[in-house]
Amino acid sequence: MENQEYSVGLDIGTTKIVAIVGRRNAHGKIEILGVGKAKSLGVHKGIVNNISQTINSIKAAVAEAQSSAGVPIHKVTVGIAGKHIRSLQHSDYIMRENPDRFITDDDIEALKDQVKKLVMLPGEEIIHVLPQEYKVDSEGEIQEPVGMHGKRLEANFHVVVGQMGSIRNIARCVREAGLEMEALTLEPLASSEAVLTKEEKEAGVAIVDIGGGTTDIAIFKDNIIRHTCVIPYGGGIITEDIKEGCSIIEKHAEQLKVKFGSAVPELEKDSTFVTIPGLHGRPDKEISLKTLAQIINARVEEILEMVNTELKAYGAFEQKKKLIAGIVLTGGGSNLKHLRQLANYTTGFDSRIGFANEYIANDKNQYLKGPEFATSIGLLMESLKIRDKKTVAVEEEIEIEADTKVEQKEAQTNANAESQTQTTPQIEEEFKTPVQTSRPSKPTFGQSLMEKVKKFFEEVE
Template sequence: MENQEYSVGLDIGTTKIVAIVGRRNAHGKIEILGVGKAKSLGVHKGIVNNISQTINSIKAAVSEAQSSAGVPIRKVTVGIAGKHIRSLQHSDYIMREHPDKFITDDDIEALKDQVKKLVMLPGEEIIHVLPQEYKVDSEGEIQEPIGMHGSRLEAKFHVVVGQMGSIRNIARCVREAGLEMEALTLEPLASSEAVLTKEEKEAGVAIVDIGGGTTDIAIFKDSIIRHTCVIPYGGGIITEDIKEGCSIIEKHAEQLKVKFGSAVPELEKDSTYVTIPGLHGRPDKEISLKTLAQIINARVEEILDLVNTELKAYGAFDQKKKLIAGIVLTGGGSNLKHLRQLANYTTGFDSRIGFANEYVANDKNQYLKGPEFATSIGLLMESLKIRDKKSNLPEEEIIVEEPKAKVQNDTVAAADNEANNAPVQTEQPMYLPPSEIESPTAKRLAKPTFGQSLMEKVKKFFEEVE
């Protein structure tokens, strides 16, 4: 099987690292070829804090995925989250040089490139520039301006920003695990691809992905991304609360949460107890399930209050911005019993649990049905989209040029730009096989995604360091 036939999503989470290998079948659904899962060591609240442990965890997950799929894994699409992620709204415009010609992809890219030049806080980097709506001259609320005529092209953007240091650490871990990063994607956007429907995105919906270290939020309205954020609390802090509140070890606290935990104490009986084995000959400990639920409830309510704050920041309670489809809870933390009922009460919106197997064709044993696989399947879907774009390039448009001449031209251009203190503009083949060098026509047809553009910057950084 050739590498082009399949894709890989790699979810580097706080509690687990998951690698999923898959391809698209004849009916457009995803056929899973293999899954690898390993305990995540070296990641705290979505941020890598131990390089060597994270590399080993990635290797373990990828090795298991390779064995089950029977194919080698070289390129992966990776998710990014963490408390360093923030977003902002920004409007910008360009004056077109040739207003007599209709608007093309090049004009859109020129406008996005201008937004990417925004001055961020020290150490920050723009990850995604997501257009929301366009305005051509005096005509506003345009969703697709390509093909229209006008001299002034304006747009509102949702800009996602993250710490460059965290991005470099993820890139280094993936690279030293023997892999190539195909793209970098914000995790709540990946999760939304796996669990949300087109109707929900149009009606207005908030996806709340409760992971081990963070809770990621993405809000859609009129099929447009409106708001994203990362709350630095997840299922891990609930386990920590149980550990401290019941004076037990972390392993037993996690088992209590998964098997007997509830988000609503009123639904638990006072007379129901669970026995925890004592340590090294010490007596067993009995814990009331109602007491356990009270500990869990306090932390879950805090997380949901923060979710409510983000909903209010977006304006979800205004009539025009109202989320008709409510909330979709996903991630491993959404497995908590009675969480949906508490979310309904706390936020005032109807909610459902988002399962990740809607687009999966061969999940007969329902292994991937759990919401904890939403992000990894979403990353796989993003990787498949990249492969689809690459395979849809017309072959007659791809012209191979001489590699040496191209390298020399890039070197000269780099030297000139450095002398003029200007940013270096080099051509990188994004969608063509490594053996081919893209022509200007192919470059126009195969524009890189924002995640891939960011990865090129990261690669360049490492090359300079080395």
């Protein structure tokens, strides 16, 4: 199998690193070829804090993915998150040299390149330049300007910015793991590709991806990205709270959260307990599920309040910006029992859990159904989209080249025909030129009269 036939998404998370290999089938759905998963040892709150451990974790995940897929992995599309991520709104424009020609993708890329030259804070770098809506001359609210005519091309942009050091560290880890980074994508954007529908993006929706170290948010309205942010808290801090509150080790705290945890204490009974084995001969410890839920609830409410603050910052409670489709919860943290009910109560918006298997064609054992795979599947989808664009570009280039050859051939044929047309009349003219003969000309009246007079005098003599 050629490398061009498949793509790879690499999710470098705080708790796990996942590599997914896939390709698009004849029906447009994604066929998963292989999955690799490894514990993330060198990442904290979405930021690499141990290069060598992160490299080893990436190698382990990629090796497992290669083994299960049976193909070599060279290029990967990588996700980025972390508390250093911020976003801003920016408007910019270009004046087109030839307004008689219609606007092309090259004009839009030129406008994006101009935005990328914005001066950021020291140590920051632009990750994404996302057009929201365009304006051509005096016409505004244009979604797709390609094919239109105009002198001034203007657009509103959503610009995603991150710390240069964090970006360089991720790139170095990927490179030293023997891989080439095809693209770097903001994780909430990748997750939204995997779990949101076009109708939800049109109506207005917020995706809240609760990962191990961060909670990533992306807000869409009118099918346009409106707001992104990263909250530096996730499922890991809930585990830490359980560990401290119940005086148990982290391994047991994580198991308690996953198997028995709840976000709403009122739905748990006081009489229900779970037993935790003691360490090295120490007595077992009994923990009330209601107490466990109270510990979890305190931290989850704090995270949801931060989500609410971001929704208010966007203006989600205004009538024109209202999120009709509400909230979609995804990521490993969204597996927490009763989280959806608490989110509904805290934010006032209807919510659902976003599963990432809607676009997967061959997930028969439902292994990838869990929301914890939303980001990695979204990164795979982004990688496939990049490949599709490259394929289309190559096909267009081949088509243009073929058209050019046809035009050149036609021009040569026309030139030859014209040359023959210019030569033929000369030849025909040469053959059609009348041949001069020596036939005697008919004498005039004066000449006849003189002949008769001359003859008369000769006879008289």
